[in-house]
Amino acid sequence: MNIVRPEVRANLWRWREVAFTGVIVLLGVRLIGRGVEINSWVYIGAGIAISLVAVGLLLSAILRVRFHKPVRAAGVVEVKEREVAYLGPDAGSYVSLDDLTRLEIVTKGKDEVFWVLTHSVGLPLLIPASAQGTDLLFDAFAALPGIQMEQAIKALGSTRNDRFVVWQK
Numbered sequence: 001m002n003i004v005r006p007e008v009r010a011n012l013w014r015w016r017e018v019a020f021t022g023v024i025v026l027l028g029v030r031l032i033g034r035g036v037e038i039n040s041w042v043y044i045g046a047g048i049a050i051s052l053v054a055v056g057l058l059l060s061a062i063l064r065v066r067f068h069k070p071v072r073a074a075g076v077v078e079v080k081e082r083e084v085a086y087l088g089p090d091a092g093s094y095v096s097l098d099d100l101t102r103l104e105i106v107t108k109g110k111d112e113v114f115w116v117l118t119h120s121v122g123l124p125l126l127i128p129a130s131a132q133g134t135d136l137l138f139d140a141f142a143a144l145p146g147i148q149m150e151q152a153i154k155a156l157g158s159t160r161n162d163r164f165v166v167w168q169k
Helices: 006-014 016-038 041-067 136-142 149-156
Strands: 076-080 083-087 092-096 100-108 112-119 125-128 162-168
Touching: 006 016, 016 041, 041 149, 076 136, 083 125, 092 112, 100 149, 136 149, 149 162
Parallel strands: none
Antiparallel strands: 076 083, 083 092, 100 112, 100 162, 112 125
């Protein structure tokens, strides 16, 4: 018998990476404190190194959680070897990240948010932001030089009708 509702459990599960890296940051800070107590530069140095790496991972984990949208739209997103694929009920296509020329987010109210991948080979690919597998896009798009992930996260949460250019070659 589960005493936690499934949607609450799913939400807590999404935040697991943030919690884990937060604990590592605290362990690094504790190591620094222990090093100060016993006057050990080795402990202090190791604690600083662990804390700095963990803070970087923590910030990335927070962005990843904010990037997430619950699955509501039909279709599946796949990312394999710098190639993004959207397989929808009516159509689907593949786009290589090497051919990508512009990445946009189009919002049409609260529930209709789309990624628009414009590329040099063919027609732009529209991917619903709430399709299954869109969490994979975070890592794929993070590899694009100069991408503005914070702007993308804000655009994904927008409720007005607008277009947001997140990256352009």
